[in-house]
Amino acid sequence: MSFITISKSSQFNLYKSLYPSSLKTLPFCSLSADPLIKNDVIFTDLSPIQETHVQEVDLERPMRGICVEDGGLERPMRRAPRGNKPNKPKYQENVEIICRMMANRAWTTRLQNSIRSLVTEFDYELVYNVLHSARNAEHALQFFRWVERAGLFKHDRGTHCKIIEILGRASKLNHARCILLDMPTKGVEWDEDLFVMLIDSYGKAGIVQESVKLFQKMTELGVPKSVKTYNFLFKVLMRRGRYMMAKRYFNKMLGEGIVPTVHTYNVMIWGFFLSKRFESANRFFEEMKGREISPDDVTYNTMINGYCRIKKVEEAEKYFAEMKERNIVRNVITYTTMLKGYVEAGKVDKGLEILEEMKSSGMNPNAITYSTLLPGLCDAKKMPEARTILKEMVTNYINPTDNSIFRRLMLSQCEVGDLDAAADVLKAMIRLSIPTEAGHYGILIEHLCKAGVYDKAENLVDKLIEKEIILGQQSVSDMEPTAYNPMIEYLCNNGKTNKAETLFRQLMKVGVKDPIAFNNLIRGHSKEGNPDSAFELIKIMVRRQIPSEASAYKLLTESYLTKGEPADAKSALDSMIENGHLPDSSLYRSVMESLFEDGRVQTASRVMQAMLDKGVKEHMDVVGKILEALLLRGHVEEAIGRIELLVHSGCAPDVDSLLSVLCEKGKTIAALKLVDFCLExxxxxxxxxxxxxxDSLLTAGKTLNAYSILCKIMEKGGTTDWSSCEELIKSLNEQGNTKQADVLSRMIKGKNKTLGSKKGKKREAMAS
Structure with a gap:
């Protein structure tokens, strides 16, 4: 926390000591997105609002605790070296405590009483420093009002100036306006600087009409205006494109007998260029010289920049040459602005010449100079020159104003095939302590893969994984699929799927759901004999609705089969079908055979059913084995269900063979049910x-079953030539089933009689 110690007897003009510095940071095109304009340091001398009026103001140096740099910028004292800290004055400790209390507690009567009990006397130093050190504008405003209402302190110009500055900076402009207009009731006189401060604050907030009203109110209230007030009003108006209004007030200023300064013309010219009123800018430039006001370096820099922005580099060149003729020093800003004009006009070679001229004049290029030139070199494909410029930046440890230039440099170097130069860009970022992002590595990895230099690409992947660069919170440049997919595919094809998955897991954490990468990883794990890892990835894909590929499923299923895990292979096959893929017939066969050999007959039967449902009618030899095993194991109903499905599919199995095996194995009940199904x-x-x-039923003593099936055969028109019919009748009688024996006997006789009559009629017909 910084403290400002000011004697009450030296209530000097705080605004004049605080604001000139802020005025100097106004760039000549502050509304432009131009990178040249954003750097306050480089444009300090170029700003049209450069005039500080130090000669008009009697500034006193503060007694202690404050450093006023050139231009009047208030800067806290440097922190004391580590070690034994000097004892703070009691009031400084009180200021810290009060600010902390206001930050951590609601503004209540209890808090006010706590502050009163802490401080015995509210003097100017304490009140001013509490306002200065308050955590936010609301705290400062509450404290400002409270000490006055409670009769603890009577505010003077210094504290009024401070609170207006604080509120203006926080855009609490209505509060600031009320405090300003209420000052005379407290016995504090107005002056120009207080109004200028608020006019500027309204302008920064974009409320131009309030700035104008406040300017007009100065006349009503009898507050004198100087050229400084007009300069601030011009700045506010021009920033918002109100150049016609600015002209009217300029004429009004002349009518009041106020003489414009070079700074006034700089503001006007700057504003006209902002509004693209080039003729007006030229006219004011000429008028300036007609009034015998010598243009300074800011004026010429503004003119050069204005013409460069509209790509009239020839016009800018005239003013650039005129500076030399008039012995006006061309500074870094001048050269950088001219260089930018050449670059934007596509004259990069001229830009390089300007850079060399700048160096030969003893001026060192700065970050804006390099940041302006490098994109132009990339566009012109002058990559050797760009590489040289980058080396200069690293040597002089100069960071660009926009770090995106590194990405552009890397892309451009890769496009011309200079991968070593692209790698140097990444090294330059590290040396300049600029955070490297996944996107930077991705560019190199992508082009290294395209060039077939996979070993270097893999080294970059190792760094990505180790440093978790992909997971960096400040990363704004993501790794593109064209970078990680070729790398993942390479790793998976070369037995390094685990490394590829580690890379992709980090990508997944930042929201990547790339199906190509998923499928490559599944194939890689399957080839390396890690089907469980592959299946986990498939589950993730199913949950996140990521499309899969049939080839990945096939490799996964075959991997399980190779490991001798047919049940898991069947699960993979089921997942494949559920996700809309059609396995080929060979995959069905492999899974069914593996399950069958593992003794999982019913599971194999379910695979067979799935195969038939999908219209695959091959591999009947395996199907026959499965049906036979089901029947022999007693799963008769299931087997009959599968036979019925086969019949409906148009590929009926060899039932005769099945019945023969069942009879040989003594599975008479299974044979009986199968025959019954076939008859139905x-x-x-x-x-x-x-x-x-x-015969099997009769041998097994199951005479009633044999009787039942024989009756059905005869009802269906089957033959009665079974050699054991009489033996069956005899067995039925012996077992007391005389009724069934009698019925069977009559059926056989009736059948034979019918057959005989048919034969007789046939013979008679043949004889006739």
Whole structure:
């Protein structure tokens, strides 16, 4: 916290000591997006509001605690060296405590009483420094009003000036206006500087009409105006493009007998160029010389800049040459402005000549000079010259005004194929302590991959991962897919998928959802025998609705099969189908065979069902094995369901073979159910298969089952030539099933009789 010690007897004009410095920082084109204009330091001498009126004001040096630099800028004393700190005056400690209390507590009567108990006397030094050190304008305003209302302190011009300055800076302009206009009621006289301060504050807030009203009120209130007030009004008006109004007030100023200064003309010319009124700017320039007011370096710099902005470099050159003729020193601003004009006009070679002339004149280019030249060199593809300029910047440790120039330099060097120069740009950033971002590394990685220099690209990836540059909070330049996708693909194809995933995990944390990278990582893990890692990525893709590729799923499924994990392979296959991909028939076969060999017959059956649902009708040999295993293991209903699905799909299985195996293995009930299903669906089966089933049932003593199936066969028009019919009838009688035996006997006789009559009729027909 800084403190200002001012004797009350020296209530000097604070505004005149504070504001001239701020006026000097006004650039000649402050509303422009021009990088030249944004740097307050370089344009200190170029500002049209340069006149400080030091000769008109009696400035006193403060007693202690404040440093007033050239131009009157108030600057706190430097911090004392580390070690034993000098004892602070008691009032300084009180100021710190009061400011801290106001910042941490609501403004209440309790807080006011606490401040009163802390301070026994509210003198000028204390009140002024509390206002100066308050954390925000609201605190300062509350304290200002309270000490006066409570009768603790009577404000004078110094404290009024301070609070108006604070409120103006915080855009609390109505409060500042009320305090200003209320000053005479407190016995404090107005002066020009107080009004100028508020006029300027309204202008900075963009409320031009209030600035004008306040200017007019000065006349009503009898506050004298000098050229300084007019200069501030011109600045406010010109900044907002009110050049016609500025002209009227300029004529009014002349009518009042106030003589304009060089600074006045500088402001007017600057404003006319802002509003693109070049004729008016020229006319005022000539009028200035007609009044025998010599243009200074600010005037010429303003003229040069104005013409350069409209790309009339030839006109700017005339004023540049005229400066030399008039022995007006051309400073860094002059050369930089001229250089910028050449660059924007596409005359980069002339810009380089200006740079050399500048150096030969003993002037060192600054950050704005280099920042102006480098983009032009990139546009003109003069990359060797750009590399030389960058080396100069590193040698002199000069940072550009806009760090985006490094990205542009890297791109331009890569486009011309000079990857080493592009890498030097990254090194330059590190040497200049400029934060490197993922986008800078991405440019190099992308072009190194295009050039096939993957080892260097991988080294950059290692740095990215190690330093977590991608996760940098201040990063505004992201890594493009054209950079990380080729690198991820390379790493995955060369057994370094874990490193690729580490890189991509960092990218995912900043919102990247690139499907190409995901699928490459899945393929990489699958090839390297890490299907679980690949499956985790697939789950992330499903959750975030990121599109996948069939080839990635296929490799994942095959990876599980290679590791001997058919159940997981089936899960991967299911996920593949769920996400809209159609596996090829060979993948179905591989999964079914692997599950079958692992004894997971029912799971293999479900894969078979999924295959049939997708219209794949191949690999019937594997299908037959699965059906046979289901029937032998007692999963008869499931097997029959699968057979029915096969029938509907137009690829009926070999039922005769299945029945034969079931009979051989003694699975009579399964055979019976299968025969029953075939009879109901009227599937074609050899009678020999029926006979095998009937023989098996009879042998197993399941005479009623044999009777039932034989009846169904006969009802369907099947033959009665089964050799064991009589034996079945005999067994039925022996087991007490005489009724079934009698029915079967009559059915056989009736069937034979019918067959015989048919044969007789056939013979008679043939004889006739």
């Amino acid at each position: 669906r009227e599937l074609n089966i050899d009678f020999s298969s029926y006979e095998k089933v009937l």
